[in-house]
Amino acid sequence: MTYSFSPTTPKLAVSVSNGIATLAIDNVPKHNAVDLEMWKAFPSLMEALDGDPEVRVVILRGADQASFASGADIAEFATVRANAEGGRLYEAANEAAFWAVAHCSKPVIAMIRGFCLGGGFGLALSCDLRVASESAIFGIPAARLGVGYPPGAMNLVTAAVGAPAAKDLFFTARRIGAQEAQRLGVVQRLVPDSELEQVTQALAESIVENAPLTIRAAKAAIDHAVGVVHPDVDAVALADQCFDSADAVEGREAFLQKRKPAFTGR
Numbered sequence: 001m002t003y004s005f006s007p008t009t010p011k012l013a014v015s016v017s018n019g020i021a022t023l024a025i026d027n028v029p030k031h032n033a034v035d036l037e038m039w040k041a042f043p044s045l046m047e048a049l050d051g052d053p054e055v056r057v058v059i060l061r062g063a064d065q066a067s068f069a070s071g072a073d074i075a076e077f078a079t080v081r082a083n084a085e086g087g088r089l090y091e092a093a094n095e096a097a098f099w100a101v102a103h104c105s106k107p108v109i110a111m112i113r114g115f116c117l118g119g120g121f122g123l124a125l126s127c128d129l130r131v132a133s134e135s136a137i138f139g140i141p142a143a144r145l146g147v148g149y150p151p152g153a154m155n156l157v158t159a160a161v162g163a164p165a166a167k168d169l170f171f172t173a174r175r176i177g178a179q180e181a182q183r184l185g186v187v188q189r190l191v192p193d194s195e196l197e198q199v200t201q202a203l204a205e206s207i208v209e210n211a212p213l214t215i216r217a218a219k220a221a222i223d224h225a226v227g228v229v230h231p232d233v234d235a236v237a238l239a240d241q242c243f244d245s246a247d248a249v250e251g252r253e254a255f256l257q258k259r260k261p262a263f264t265g266r
Contacts, residue, residue, distance in 0.1 A: 010035045011064065012045065019056040019208040020201075021049050025120075026063035031070035034092060034097075035118050036080050039072075040049055042097035043184040050104045052135035053265070057207045058104060059200060060127055068112040069120025071141070101126035102223075103230050105216045107207050111200040112136045113193060117175070120154055125160045128219065129184060131200045132178045133193040138186060139175035140198035159183055159226040194207055211247045213238070 003076035013024045025032045030151065049055050062068045069246060071096070080090055101108055110116075110127040116138045124130055124138075129210075140157075142149050149170070156164045161184045181187045191199045207215065217238035224235050242248055247263045 006180060008044070009036070009042045011038050012041055014045065014049070015055055016052070017206075019054065020031050020054045020204045021052070022050070023058060023060050024063040024219075025061070025069050027073075028063055028066045030073060031067045031115055032120070033063045033070045033073040034123070035073040035076055035175040036093060039090075039093040039097045039119075043100040046100040046247055047105050050094045050106060055106060056265075057106055057204045058108045058135070060101065060108055060123065061113055061200075062113065067114030067120075068110065068116045071120050072116025074145075086142045091148060091150045094122065095153045098122050098126040098150070098153045098156055102191075102228055105219065105230075105233075106212075106247055107215060107219065109200060109204055111196060112187070113196055117141060123147075124145065125156045125186070126153075129188050129203070131189040131196065131203060132181065132187045133179050133192065134177040134183070134190060135193055136187075137177070138181045139173065140169050140249045141173045143170060144171040147155070156228055157222075159228050184185055209260075209263075211245075212244070213245050213247055214240045217242055 011025070011027045014028050015022050021183070025034065027033055027038070046058075049058055068239045072090075076090075107129065108127040110124040110130040111122060111128060112132040113136055114133075116124050116132075116136055118139070118141055121140050122137055132214070140149070154166070158168075163171070165184050176184075178187060178190055189199060189203065217235065220230055220233050220235040220238050223230060246266045247261075250261050250263060
């Protein structure tokens, strides 16, 4: 089944095909900078994808061949972030978007080319897995802009790279290449630019083939282990649910019959 729908902002686009939802950041003239309207759209959008039984995995990417996301839209700093109150409201929207991605019960893959900076880096680190092209550039320039980073979202950064590396990235505000990002654990798969879409699609397809309940339980347990706690999610109960599922029966029978399992998520 293939379909698409329009979020509350035209700068985010969603399509779903064969169990894979693709969420594209579409602000190409600004290298896919994310503005306040876009940040506010993420929670309801991710909730819709999470609740859609047709979706088993989500790919978050930049539209077309543009950058993943160059960060928050600097043009709004003098308006919506002009004072402490506005800054706090903006950061709250930032953080809500990050956690909406992180708390999706389904795997979310960031497909990264070009710039992945600031809030864009935060979005990427909110995803479960990151596939990057060899020319991708990463960084968190908050210290050069004089802005605060959402303290809650800092948990996502440290969960991905550890405290010392997080301090290095924030204190220096330096940009790093894709090779260093892979060494730090930011990137799980690093590929030539020409292979980025193919490798990301293949990774998503490999996840779609596996048992959704098992993946959901594994994500909840792993996130809990690194301090990315999902509210109102009982990882033990999710694991127990797997054993009582029709998919567990299907998995056993497929193994014994030496055939590919057909999991339904029930």
